[in-house]
Amino acid sequence: xRVRLVGIYGxxxxxxxxxxxPLLLIALAAFTPRNILYEWPRPLWPRAFSLDTMxxxxxxxxxxxxxxxxxxxxxxxxxxxxxxxAPTGYALARYRFRGKGxxxxxxxxxxxxxxxxxxxxxxxxxxxWGLYDTLIGxxxxxxxxxxxxxxxxxxxxxxxxxxxxxxxxxxxxSNRLRAFLRVTLPMAVPGLAAAAIFTxxxxxxxxxxxxxxxxxxxxxxxxxxxxxxxAGAPLHFRFAGGFFMVMPAVVIIFLIRRYLLxxxxxxxx
Amino acid sequence: MAEIALINLRKTxxxxxxxxxxxxxxxxxxxxxxxxxxxxxxxxxxxxxxxxEMLDRGRIVIGGRDVTQLPPGKRGIAMxxxxxxxxxxxSVYDNIVFGLRxxxxxxxxQRRRAQEAAELLExxxxxxxxxxxxxxxxxxxxxxxxxxxxxxxxxxxDEPLSNLDALLRLHMRAELKRLHRELxxxxxxxxxxxxxxxxxxxxxxxxxxxxxxQCDSPGRIYDTPANRFVGGFIGNPPMNFLSGELRTADSAxxxxxxxxxxxxxxxxxxxxxxxxxxxxxxGGTGLAGSLRPGPGRLSAGTVMLGIRxxxxxxxxxxxxxxxxxxxxxLEPAGPNQLLTARVGREAVKVTVATDLVLLPAQRVWLRMxxxxxxxxxxxxxxxxx
Numbered sequence: 219x220r221v222r223l224v225g226i227y228g229x230x231x232x233x234x235x236x237x238x239x240p241l242l243l244i245a246l247a248a249f250t251p252r253n254i255l256y257e258w259p260r261p262l263w264p265r266a267f268s269l270d271t272m273x274x275x276x277x278x279x280x281x282x283x284x285x286x287x288x289x290x291x292x293x294x295x296x297x298x299x300x301x302x303x304a305p306t307g308y309a310l311a312r313y314r315f316r317g318k319g320x321x322x323x324x325x326x327x328x329x330x331x332x333x334x335x336x337x338x339x340x341x342x343x344x345x346x347w348g349l350y351d352t353l354i355g356x357x358x359x360x361x362x363x364x365x366x367x368x369x370x371x372x373x374x375x376x377x378x379x380x381x382x383x384x385x386x387x388x389x390x391x392s393n394r395l396r397a398f399l400r401v402t403l404p405m406a407v408p409g410l411a412a413a414a415i416f417t418x419x420x421x422x423x424x425x426x427x428x429x430x431x432x433x434x435x436x437x438x439x440x441x442x443x444x445x446x447x448x449a450g451a452p453l454h455f456r457f458a459g460g461f462f463m464v465m466p467a468v469v470i471i472f473l474i475r476r477y478l479l480x481x482x483x484x485x486x487x
Numbered sequence: 488m489a490e491i492a493l494i495n496l497r498k499t500x501x502x503x504x505x506x507x508x509x510x511x512x513x514x515x516x517x518x519x520x521x522x523x524x525x526x527x528x529x530x531x532x533x534x535x536x537x538x539x540e541m542l543d544r545g546r547i548v549i550g551g552r553d554v555t556q557l558p559p560g561k562r563g564i565a566m567x568x569x570x571x572x573x574x575x576x577x578s579v580y581d582n583i584v585f586g587l588r589x590x591x592x593x594x595x596x597q598r599r600r601a602q603e604a605a606e607l608l609e610x611x612x613x614x615x616x617x618x619x620x621x622x623x624x625x626x627x628x629x630x631x632x633x634x635x636x637x638x639x640x641x642x643x644x645d646e647p648l649s650n651l652d653a654l655l656r657l658h659m660r661a662e663l664k665r666l667h668r669e670l671x672x673x674x675x676x677x678x679x680x681x682x683x684x685x686x687x688x689x690x691x692x693x694x695x696x697x698x699x700x701q702c703d704s705p706g707r708i709y710d711t712p713a714n715r716f717v718g719g720f721i722g723n724p725p726m727n728f729l730s731g732e733l734r735t736a737d738s739a740x741x742x743x744x745x746x747x748x749x750x751x752x753x754x755x756x757x758x759x760x761x762x763x764x765x766x767x768x769x770g771g772t773g774l775a776g777s778l779r780p781g782p783g784r785l786s787a788g789t790v791m792l793g794i795r796x797x798x799x800x801x802x803x804x805x806x807x808x809x810x811x812x813x814x815x816x817l818e819p820a821g822p823n824q825l826l827t828a829r830v831g832r833e834a835v836k837v838t839v840a841t842d843l844v845l846l847p848a849q850r851v852w853l854r855m856x857x858x859x860x861x862x863x864x865x866x867x868x869x870x871x872x
Contacts, residue, residue, distance in 0.1 A: 380570060380572065382568050382570050382572040383572050383574060383575075385537075385539050385559070385566075385568070385572065386566065386568055386572035386574075386633075387574075387585065387589075388538075388539070388558065388559040388560055389537055389538075389539070389559040389560065389564060389565060389566040389643075390560065390565065390585050390586035390589055390633065390634075390637065391560035391561075391586050391589035391590050391637070392560060392589045393558060393560065394558075396589070400585075401574055401576075404576050405575065405576050
C-alpha cells in the first residue's frame with residue numbers, strides 16, 4: 219500500500235515536473251535581465267527581474283499584428299469547426315443511422331494523416347484557389363485539424379444530456395428545433411464552451427500549417443518560428459516570444475480544467 | 488377527454504419485432520394499464536401513442552382524430568417519463584408552465600394553472616426551487632404537474648413509480664389514483680409491476696412479445712387468466728400449475744392429479760366446453776392438421792391445472808379429494824404464511840394462516856377450491872374456456 223502510494227506520487231511528480239519545468243524556465247528567462255541571462259555559471263533563480271525583454275519583444279515589428287491574426291484565425295476556426303462538428307456530434311449522439319460506425323471511424327482517420335505529408339500539396343492547392351497567405355486559408359486547415367476533437371467532445375456532451383428531456387419538451391408542445399434550443403442547448407453550453415476554448419488553444423498553438431501557408435499574414439506561432447527562431451534572434455528574445463505564446467493557453471486551460479474532465483464522458487449534472 | 492383507438496400497430500427495430508400487430512380500444516376517461524415483462528413492447532406502444540416512435544404500420548386515433556402522422560405536441564397528449572425528464576436548468580415553476588408557454592398562453596393564466604396543479608400535488612412551496620434540490624418523489628410530482636397543467640386529452644405514464652422507494656411508491660400509487668378520479672383524463676399507464684397494474688387499472692392489457700395476451704378488468708385478469716403466461720405473471724406468488732388428466736367419465740368432471748381425482752365445479756365454465764370439445768374431437772376428421780394436436784391431446788386427457796395459492800386448503804389428514812404433498816418450506820409473510828410444498832416433482836405455493844405449524848418433509852393434503860380451478864392446454868398453455 220505504501221509502495222503504491224509512493225509510486226503514484228512519484229509518477230505525478232515526474233509528469234508534473236516534465237510539464238511544468240520548461241514553462242517555469244521560459245517564464246524565468248523571459249523576465250531575467252539580459253546581462254544576467256548570459257552569465258556563466260547562471261543562477262537557477264535570477265538575482266533580479268526586469269520587463270525589458272518582454273517589452274522589447276512586444277514592441278518589435280509584427281507581434282501585435284500577428285497576435286490579432288492568431289485571434290481572428292482561432293475565431294474563424296471555432297466558427298467553422300462548430301458549423302460542421304456540432305451537427306455531426308448531435309447526430310452521432312442522438313440517432314442511429316446507416317453508416318454511423320463509418321462516420322465515427324472516418325473522424326479518427328483524419329488524424330492518421332501527418333500534416334507534413336499534406337503540406338506541399340496543400341500549399342499548391344491553396345495558391346491555385348487564392349487561399350494562400352489568407353487567414354481564412356489557415357482557419358480552414360485548423361478547422362480540419364480540430365474537427366475530430368470537436369466532434370468527439372460535442373458527441374459526449376450531447377450523450378450526457380438525456381434525450382428524454384428533449385422528448386418531454388416535444389410532448390409538451392415544442393417542435394424538434396425549439397426543444398433543442400430551449401432544453402438541450404442551455405444544458406450543453408458549458409460543455410460546448412469548453413470545446414470552443416479547446417479549439418481556440420489548438421488553433422493558437424498550431425505552427426506547422428500556419429508557417430507553410432502564410433507569408434505576410436503570419437499568425438503568432440508562425441511569426442515566432444520564422445522571424446525569431448529561423449532568423450536567429452537572440453536567446454532572451456526567444457524566451458520572451460515563447461512565454462507570450464504559451465501564456466494564454468496555460469491560463470485558459472487552467473480556467474476550464476474542470477470542464478475538460480466533463481468533456482469526455484464524465485458529465486456533471 | 489378522448490377515447491383512443493390503436494389499429495394494427497406494428498413496429499420493428501432492425502430485425503427485432505417490438506410490436507407485432509396490436510389493436511386496442513381505450514374508452515374515454517379510462518385508466519388502462521399496459522403490463523408485461525421487459526421487452527414486451529409496452530413502452531414502445533406508449534411512445535407510439537405519444538408520437539415519439541415512428542410506426543412501421545397501423546393507425547392511432549385519439550378522440551376521433553387520426554394522429555398517426557402528427558408530432559407529439561399536436562396530439563393532445565402529455566407524458567410522464569420513467570426518468571421524470573424534469574428540465575434541470577429550469578425552476579419547478581418554469582418546468583410546470585413549460586407546456587403552457589409553448590402554447591402561448593397568457594402569463595396570468597399560466598400562473599393560475601401552475602398554482603392549481605402545484606396545490607393538487609402538494610408542491611406549491613417548491614415552485615422556486617431547482618430540480619437538483621428536490622427528492623425523487625418531489626421531482627416526480629413536478630413531472631406529473633407539468634403534464635397535468637396542459638389539460639391533455641390523454642395522459643401517458645411510463646413506469647412513473649419505478650424509481651421511487653417502496654413506501655413512497657405505495658403513497659404515490661394512491662395519489663395517482665386520486666388524481667385520475669379528479670381529472671378523468673384518459674390514461675395509459677405502462678408498468679411491469681403487477682400489483683400497480685391491479686390496483687390502478689380500470690382495465691389491464693397484458694403484453695408479451697409485442698402482442699396483447701389478454702385485456703380485461705383487474706378482477707378477471709386475476710381470476711380467469713387467458714393463458715398460463717398471464718396466470719404466472721400476475722399474482723404474488725403467481726398461479727400454481729400442475730399437470731393432470733382430464734376425466735369426463737361418469738357424470739362429474741374431474742382432473743386426476745398425482746393419482747387423486749380433483750372434482751371440478753359443476754358450473755365450471757371449462758366443464759361443459761371442455762367436455763363437448765373432447766367428445767367432438769375424435770370424430771372431427773375434417774380438422775386441419777395443424778389444429779389436430781390441440782383437441783387430440785385434450786381427448787387424451789392431459790391438461791394443466793391452474794390454481795392460485797390462496798384457493799388451496801391444507802389438510803393434515805387424507806381426504807378423498809386431497810392431493811398428497813410434502814412440505815418443503817414455510818415462510819412467514821406478515822398477514823399470512825407462504826407454504827412451498829411438493830406434489831410429485833412439481834412445486835406448489837400455498838398461502839396459509841399464520842398459526843399453522845408445519846415441519847419440513849411433513850406430509851399434508853392439498854384441497855383445491857373447485858370453482859377456482861382454471862384448466863389450460865398442456866402444450867399451448869391457453870385456457871380451456
